[in-house]
Amino acid sequence: MIRFEHISKNFPGVRALKDVSFSVRPGEIHALLGENGAGKSTLLNILHGVYTATQGQIWIDNQAVNFTSPVDALNFGIAKVHQEIHMVDCLNVGQNIALGFEKQKRGMLDYKEIYRKTDEILKRLGCKFSSQDSLSGLSVGELQMIAIAKSLYHQAKVISFDEPTASLSNVEIEKLFEVMRSLKEQGITLLFISHKLDEIFEMCDRVSILRDGTYIMTADISDITKEELIQNMVGRDVSSYAVRQKPSCVSKEVVLKADHLCGEGFSDISFELHKGEILGFSGLVGAKRTEVMRAVFGVDKRTGGDIYIKGQKVNPHSPQEALRHGIGLISENRKTEGFVPIMSNAMNMALASLSSFYKGGRLNQGLITKSFQHFGNQVQLNIMDPDYLTQNLSGGNQQKVILAKWLATDVDILIFDEPTKGVDVGAKAEIYSLMEDFVASGKSIIMISSELPEVIGMSDRIIVLKEGRMSAEVSREEFQEAVLLSHAMGEKL
Amino acid sequence: MNNLKKYAKGYIRELTTLLALAAIVVIFSIIAPRYLEIGNLMDIVEQGTVNGFLAIGVTCAIITGGIDLSVGSAMAVCVVTCGRLAVAGVPPVLVCVIGLALGAFIGLINGLLITKMNLQPFIATMGTNSVLRGVAYLITGGWPVLNIPSSYRDIFQFSLVPNLRMSMIFLILMAVIYSFVLKRRKTGIYIYSIGSNEEATKLSGVNTNRCKITAYMLCSMGAAMAGMVTLARLGTGEPTCGEGYELNAIAAAAIGGASLAGGKGTILGTVLGALILSALKIGLVVVGMDTFYQYIATGLIIIVAVYFETIQKNLSKIMGKKKA
Amino acid sequence: MNNLKKYAKGYIRELTTLLALAAIVVIFSIIAPRYLEIGNLMDIVEQGTVNGFLAIGVTCAIITGGIDLSVGSAMAVCVVTCGRLAVAGVPPVLVCVIGLALGAFIGLINGLLITKMNLQPFIATMGTNSVLRGVAYLITGGWPVLNIPSSYRDIFQFSLVPNLRMSMIFLILMAVIYSFVLKRRKTGIYIYSIGSNEEATKLSGVNTNRCKITAYMLCSMGAAMAGMVTLARLGTGEPTCGEGYELNAIAAAAIGGASLAGGKGTILGTVLGALILSALKIGLVVVGMDTFYQYIATGLIIIVAVYFETIQKNLSKIMGKKKA
C-alpha cells in the first residue's frame, strides 16, 4: 500500500534520514519506533508533503507520489493527526472539522448539512460533545478526537498519528484505541508513532524501527519481544521501566507546604513536600494538576490558601518570585511554554539564570557556553552545539535543554509537569536518573504524570487529584495502578 | 426565550459597544442639550458614514491578523478617479462600478504583496499608502477635481426620508453584505480562522493566500466606497483627502471589538465603533472643548474604550469561572 | 579566520542593508555626481540622525513584538519642555537629563498601559500619541518656543571635526549603549525572548512586564533624544514637530531587518535603515524629482527594501536545502 523507497533527508548539518525503505500493508496499524531524533516525525512529514525528501520515492498503491503540501496529501486521502494539535479557537467543533471543505448551498454555508455530517462522525467516534460546541473547555483528548473526525470527514484512506497518546490520560487513551481499532475495521491504514511500548504491543500489527535516521527492521508484533524492540531501537540494553536505582532519601524536613490552596478550577489542596522527596501527582487529564502547580509557581492567581517554603509563608505572585524562593517549573507544553524559538541551546539554557553570567557588567558568552557544556553533558544532550537552535532539536532533546535551564538556576524544588511526554525510552531512563540525582543532592521534586508506571516507579508518595480536589494521598506501600486509578476516577474499590 | 438569550449572548460585545455609545450621547446631551437635536444626531451618523466604510473594510484585514494602512490613500485614488470620470460625463452608476473595481484592484495589489511576496501587512500597506498618495496627486496634477455633476452626487446624497441619505443606506447595505460574507460564506470563515490560527487553516487545505487577498480586496473596496461618498458629499475630489483616516478606521474597529491579533471582530461592532468616534468628535465640538484638550480627550477615550474590552473579558472570566 | 566568518555570519542581515545603502548611493551618484561630495554624504547622516534616534527607540518596542506609534508626539513633548527649560536658563546638561527622564516617564506610561492594562500596543500608543500631542500644545499654548540659547544648541550642534556633529556622536553612543543593553544585558535578552515566546520567557521566572516596560522606556528615550536634537538643530521648539515621524521610524526599523512579529531586529540594522531613508530622500531632492513621484519612490523603496529580507531568507533556505 505505502512503500518508502530509499528515502533520505538532509537538514542543514543533520542527516535526519538515511536511505530508509520499507512498506506498509493496507488496513494494518503500523508502528514507527525509535529514539528521539531517530527521524520518525521527519519520515511522516515527508509522506504528508511537509518536507520533500532529499532522495527517494514514496509509492502509494503502486503510484509514485510527490506531495508538495499537506493539502495535496489530504486530497489524496492521506490525513494526519498532528502531535501539536492544530485547532482554530474562534470556530466551533463542527466548523473546525469541516474547515476547508465546507458545503455551500445557494451561496451560503450549509451549516445544517455540515453539522449533520460532523455530528454523525462524532457519534461514530463516540464523542460526548456536539458539533456546535465551542472549543474552549474541551480536553486535549477531545481535541484529538476532533482531529480524527477531520480525517474521517475527508474520507482518508491513511491516517497517521504522531505521538497521539503523549498528552492523554489512560481513559482517553483507551478511547482513542477503541476508535483506532474501529477505523482499522473500516479498512483504514493507520501509521502510529509512540514512545510507549505497551501501546505498541496493544495496538499494532507490525512495527518498523528507525535508529539515527537509518532503517533497522520491520517485524510482526507477535514475533518480537519488548527487549528485542528496545535492543534494536537503542542499540544497547536499557531498562524500559521507571524504577528507582538509588535508595530513597526523604528527610523529615518540610521544604514546601500548600495549605488549603484554591484557584480557578481547584480548591482545598493541601500537601507537604519533604526534602529529598519525589512527590507524585496522579489523576486523569483534566484533574487540574497543572493548574495547581501553576498556582504554586505563581503563574496563575490563587483565590485562597497559603504556600509556605521552608516554614515561611511566601505566596509567590509571579514566576520570578517563585524562582527567587527556589522553585522551578518544567511545563508540559514544551513548544509554547518551554523554550524560545529564536534562541540557541545555550541561550535557552541560560534564560532563567542570566544574572549569574555577568562579568564586568555584561553577559559573558564564554561563561554561558561553559555552563552549557557542563549542563548539556549532565543531561546528555545529543547535539552539544551551543549555537544550534533548540527549535530544531527533537522533542526529547528539547526537554533536556529545558531541564538544563532549571538545573542551571540551582533551584531547590523542581516541578515536573509530564516530564517524559514525547520522550523515548532511552531518554526517559536518563531523565529519571537525572531526577534521582537531583533529589539525592538534597533537593525535592514534584512530578505530575499521567503515566502510571512512571508515577509509581519514581515517586516516594503520590497525591491523587480528581476534578480539582484532593482525592487521596497514597504512600509507597500502597502503590498500585488499580488503587491510583480508582482514586482518580472516584470509584470505591 | 432561551433561544433569544443565546442569540443575545452572541452579540454581547456589540451590546457593550452600543451601551458605550449611548453613554456618550447621554453625557453630551446633559452638558449641551443641543447635542440631542435630530439634525445633530444625523450629523453623527453622516460623519460616521465615511469612517464607517473605511472601518468596515479595515475590519476584514484586521480579522486575518493583518492591517491596512493604505485605506486613506486608496480612498483618495478613488476620489480623484471617480471625480474625473464623473466630470467627463461617464454615467454615474458606471462611475461607481469602476470605483469599486479600482478599490478591488488596489486590494489585490496589497494582498499580493502580503501573500506572494510575504511582506508584513503593516510595512507592505505603509508602502502602498505612500505610492497611492503619489498616484492620487499625479492623476489630477495635484489639483482638486471640481464641479462634480449632481447626477453623480445624488446617488449618495439623495434623501429618501429627510435626514436619511442614500450613503447611509449604502453603509447599511455594505455592512449586511460584508457580515454575510464573513459569517455565511466559506471565505469569511476562513478569514476568521486564518486570523486565529493560520497554520491550522492551511493544513486544513484552505488556500489561505486567496482568502487573505480577498480580505484585502474587501478592505480596499470599503475605502473605495468611502471615497465615492466623500466625492458626493463635497462635490469636489481632492487628492489630499483621506490622509490619516486609516488610524480612525483602525480605532473604530478596535473600539468595536476587533483584535489586532486577528480572529476577532464583527462588522456591526465596527460600525458602532465608528459611530462612537463621530459622536465623541461632534460632542467635543458641541460642548466647545478647547482644541488642545480635544487631542487629549480623543486619546483617552480610545484607551478607555478598548480597556472596556479587557475589563469585560475579566468579568466574564470571573463569572464564567472559565480558564482563558 | 573561521572566527571571522562566524562573526560575519552574525551580521549578514546588516551587511545586506549596508549593500542596499551602497546601491542607493551609487545609483544617485551616477545620476548626479554631486551626490557623492563629502558634504552631501554627511548631510545624509545628519538628516538621518533624528529619524535614527526615533528608529532605535522604536526598534526596542518592535523586538518585544509591540509597536510604538506615539514617538512623534513624545518627541514634541520633549521639544517644548526642554525648550522652555533651556529658555528659562536651566543649565543645558540638566535640560538634557530632564528631557531623557521625561522620555522615560512617557515610556513608563505606555508600558503600563500595555502590561498592566493589557492593551494592544498599537491601540494604546495610538491613544497616547493623541494625548501627548495635546500636552505638547498645552505646554506652550500652541506657540513655538523661540530663541533657544546657543549654550544648549552647542551640546548637539558642535562639530568636533568638520561635518561631524555632536548629535551624530550621540547617535553612535546611543546605538552602542542600546546594542549593549540588547545583546549583553539580561533585560535585552529578555526583550528578544519576549518577542519570540512571551509565555516561555515568563515561565522561566522572568518579570516580562518589567522588561516590556523597560523596552517602551528605551523607546521613548530615543524619542526624547530625537526631540532634543531637533530643538538644537532648529533653535526653536515647536509643538507640531514630529507629526507622522513614527511611520518613518518604523520603516527604518523594518528596512533594517526588525520584524513586527517580534524577536528580530538590531540597532545597527535600524541605523542603516534610517540612513537608507535619508539617502533616498536627499537623492530625490538632488535629482530634482517632483514631490508626487517622491511619494511613489519612497513607498516602492520601503517595499523593495523589506522584500530583500524575504529574498535573502529564501536564498539561504535554498542553499541550505531546507523547507519551511
Added chain:
Amino acid sequence: GSNSSSDQTASSSTEESKWASTEETFDPLTVEDAVTFEELRESNGAITKSSDEYSFAGNVKAFENVVWQEIANGYEGFAEDATAAGCKLSVDTTSPMGESDEEGQLSILKDQVRKGVNAVLLSPISDANCLPGIEAAHEADIPVYAVNNEFNGADMFVGPNSLEQGQLAAEWVNEKLGGSGDVAIVMGMAKTAVTRNRTQGFEEWFADNDSDIQVVAKQNADWDRSQAKDVAATFLKTYPDLKAIFCNNDVMALGVIEAVKEADLTLNKDIYVIGCDGQSEAYDSIRANEMAATIDTFPYYEGYMAAEVCYRSLIGQTVPRVVFTPSKMLDSTNVDNTPEENIGWTDPVFE
C-alpha cells in the same frame, strides 16, 4: 430641519439664491470689482453704530499655526473695539485638531450654524472639506465669509492676494540680485491653493518681466521647519550658486536660515532667504539680520479687517464680494515701522 439635504437646494438652483453657489468656481483673483481694504474704507466711510446684537463665528484652519492665532486675535480685536464704541458684537473662534482634521472642521462649522450665529468667518483646510456645512449655513440664512482662503460658496472673500505675494517676492529678489542669478523655492504642502499661487506668482514674474533670474529647484517641505531645513541643506550643496531661497511661509524660511548658517554662508550677502506671512518670529529674524524679508500679510490686521468687512456688510453697507487685504514686503528697512506706517493702518471710525 436646518440641514435637510443639499441636493434640493442644488437642484432648485433655478430660483435666484441670495447666497453664493457651491457649484461655481470662485476665484477672487478673477473677480472684476475686487477692491482693496483701503478702497473699501474710503468708499464706505464710517461704521454706523447699530443697536442690533451680532455674533460671529470664527472657524480657522489650525491654532497650531501661530498665523491663525493672530487672525483669531484680529477678529477679537475688532469685536472689542466695536463693543467699546457701543456696538454689540461678539466673536467666538475655534479650530479643528490640526490641518488634517477635515471632518472636525466641518463638525465645527455645522455646530456654529446650529448655534445660530449671524455670520461665519471661515478659513477651510482644503478646497472642499467644508462644503456641506456651507450649504447648511446658507439654508439657515447665515452668510459664510472666506478669510484668507477662498472656497466655492463663499459669500465674500477677505484676504491677501496670494498670487501678488509671489510677485512681490519676485520683484524684491530681482532688485536685490540685480536681475540675474539662481534662486530656489521651498514650497508648502503639495498643491494647496496658497502653495500654488505663491509659487506660481513668484515663478511667472521673472518670465513676465524679462528677468534673467532662474528658478533652479523647488521642493515641498510641507510647512515644516525641520523638513525645510533638510531640503535647503541639500539645495545649498547641489546648487552652490544659489542667491536666494523663497519659502512659502515664515516657519519654513526660519528652517532654511538654520541650514544657511550651517553651510557657512553669510545671510543677506551670499544668499537671501525670503519668507511669507509676517509672524512675529520673522520680525525678530529680520531685525537680527537673518531673514532677508517676508511678505507680511499682517495676520492680526487681516483678521481685524475681515471682521470689520463682515460687520459692515451685515449692518447693510454694500460691500463688493472680494476685498483684498494688504501684503507688503518687509525687510530691514521697514521692519520697525508701525503698522500705521507700513499699511497706513487707522482704527475704524464709528458713528
